[in-house]
Amino acid sequence: MGDVALHTPDAPGYPVRSVGKALEILLMLRDRETIGIAEASRELGIARSTAHRLLSMLEHYRFAQRDTKSRGYRSGPALVSLGLAAVVRMDIRRLARPHMERLAHEIEETVTLMCLEGADVRFLDSVESPRPVRVAGRTGLLRPAHCTSAGKAILADLPSEQLEKLYPDEPLRTLTERSIGSRRRLLTVLEEVRRAGYATNLGESDAGLVGIGVAIPNLAGSPSAGIGIAAPESRLAPEQIREIADAALRTANAIANTFE
Amino acid sequence: MGDVALHTPDAPGYPVRSVGKALEILLMLRDRETIGIAEASRELGIARSTAHRLLSMLEHYRFAQRDTKSRGYRSGPALVSLGLAAVVRMDIRRLARPHMERLAHEIEETVTLMCLEGADVRFLDSVESPRPVRVAGRTGLLRPAHCTSAGKAILADLPSEQLEKLYPDEPLRTLTERSIGSRRRLLTVLEEVRRAGYATNLGESDAGLVGIGVAIPNLAGSPSAGIGIAAPESRLAPEQIREIADAALRTANAIANTFE
DNA sequence: GCTTGGTGTTCTGTACTGCGGGACAATCTT
DNA sequence: AAGATTGTCCCGCAGTACAGAACACCAAGC
CATH class of the missing domain: 1.10.10.10 (Winged helix-like DNA-binding domain superfamily/Winged helix DNA-binding domain)
Known part of the structure; x- marks a missing residue:
């Protein structure tokens, strides 16, 4: 029975x-x-x-x-x-595209859509900055989630027991010397992210590259996704961060609302 | 036995x-x-x-x-x-990338890598033009091969019996009113392509968009691939075509030579 | 040279597994 | 409301896909 x-x-x-x-x-x-x-x-x-x-x-x-x-x-x-056929058809990607283009146009930096894959994030799509010096979109790439801005934003939204499963071993993988290396540090950073509503990446994935990322809320069913904005270090003044993060949050909410 | x-x-x-x-x-x-x-x-x-x-x-x-x-x-x-993991690992794509970047930088237009999939071409990768007004790279997209420049270049390299298998039905699919609509016309166009060594696309896939494409020779094993250059109609004068086509041919040969 | 441990490949018999058919319920069409 | 299709579940039989062993091949290693 x-x-x-x-x-x-x-x-x-x-x-x-x-x-x-x-x-x-x-x-x-x-x-x-x-x-x-x-x-x-x-x-x-x-x-x-x-x-x-x-x-x-x-x-x-x-x-x-x-x-x-x-x-x-x-x-x-x-x-x-x-795979490519599936990617093109993906709901998130299709729905996110127009919003990402608007955002990239508004802040003039490269915008990337990512989704969680294990403890990594996969770059699903990107709209490049219109400026001549810009961060290239690297669709298909896989990066440790805790080394990217959008990845951290996604992790911050995860229930803590799921988080522990993703990081069983202590020395976390690092890409640069600024990458987060320990689980303790990651947890405090994620706490800050939850408070602020967005995450940053200050040269933690690539030297000379900074990013701001937010999670896309309410993605029923499909794996957690987020969007990140990447810019050359020299161009992003600290006082701009809040403003850009707000624009990204608006975009993420707009994407989430597209799901009927 | x-x-x-x-x-x-x-x-x-x-x-x-x-x-x-x-x-x-x-x-x-x-x-x-x-x-x-x-x-x-x-x-x-x-x-x-x-x-x-x-x-x-x-x-x-x-x-x-x-x-x-x-x-x-x-x-x-x-x-x-x-699929994305496979794409990133693809020999052609990995090998072609640097050459495509060089070409995009040289002629300042968007360069796309495509491969044949049935009677269509799949957009595998692209490097966007550095200019503000540019054709967007549309990785993952599928287009009828006979409506794109690189697609035509690839078709022109195919043995004729294989070509006939790909086009059994007479009214060919069209995307714009300039698209090639009949098999007879396609065959004569492909003949021209074979003579010239490159193919063009004058608003046949998208209105206002022109392209120049060449096939990548000698791709042992893997499906036939090619590269295309796409530009806004207004920017590509007829007298530039030969020059750009030569640059594309040089690039295609360089890619082919990377295969050890 | 001849071992030794590791591959990939082929074959054949048998136990098991995955197949088809059928019955049921839930939808959509008319 | 009836009829036509759909998805889902179950059960018994037969066909199949498994394991195992034998063979061929390529590295090292002594």
Whole structure:
């Protein structure tokens, strides 16, 4: 009678193991550059022959391709086109675009849309500053969330137990010497972010680059997202920050309201 | 004895049907916005219950997600992150980037990298013009190949039998009234492209936008790619075309030579 | 040179798993 | 209100996708 496992809304009542394993291989392909057959077999707990067959299958459908020198499989063209098609269709991105363009035009700096992916943020889209000297948009990039402005804003919105899961190991990854290196420091920074409503990034991801980021609230279902504004260090005076953050917050709210 | 089917180099000797069907569903997700269970079952020739289970599986791994109003499945966040990770890693893109930046800087117009996907071209990456009035880079977009400059350049490099497969139906899709509408016209245009070495796009994809495109030669294995230069109509005088095309050809060759 | 540990690849039998069919409920159409 | 489609669940059978072993291949290492 009463089903206890209701708290996992999408547990497949009738799993198809081979498909599950194949999808897990695809997910491995996201984090690793290439995968070997033995590697996959070990990691998924399946026989080498099975891993071989699954990878051949992925190769046949162009989801994977063999690296030259026939050593290991890497992600194939089907993933590229599927992914790009999915990105273009993403609700957040489509809805956010016009607002981002308005914001980029108003403050004349590069605006980027990001979403959380594990403990990282993925750059989903960006509108570059109209000025000749500007920060380039780097769609597709992955950065540690705690090293970016929008990433910090997103983290600040997370429930604390989820946050702890994301940072199990103590020495946090750093990109520059200004990056946040310890969990304690991160927690106090996030507290400040919650108070201020926005986050900053003062050369913590790239030297000479500063950013201001806010989270997009109420993204029902889809992973948490945010927008960040990036500028050359020399151009952003401290007294502008509040003003720019307000513009970003207005934009984020406008995006959130577009969800009917 | 003699295996006849040697001309299909990657036919999986030992197919895993469920995985194959699952991957085919993913491929459907690329072309359609959403798919229903009955739809998938019909198209793949499997029972509705099977389609249901496969889609649940995809949903569980976040490769698909249900559309609000619980009607139909659409592509999920896993596809987005997988795709973007794959794009960033793509050889062509990584290798082409520096050359594209140089070209964009030299001619001060927006440069785009595209690759063929069926009879369309997918925008893989772009470097925007430094000028204030410029054509925006639209990474991820899909356009009919015969309506874009680089697309035509890529088509011109294709063997004719492959070309015929791509255009079975006579009234070609058009985006503006200047788009090429018939196969005959396309063939003569492609002949000109082969002679000139580059292709043009005079308001055939977007009104007020002109482009110059070239194919990147010798892309062993990976799908055919090309680069295009897009500019506002008002800014591109006819006498500049040859010069810009030469710069683009130099760039394309430089990219091709990067492949060791 | 010949081992030794590691790969990727192919084959075959069997237990299990994922398939189809059917029944039900919830929608949308007419 | 009836009819047509849809998504969802369940169950029993048979087909399949798994593991295991055997083989070929390439590195190092002694």
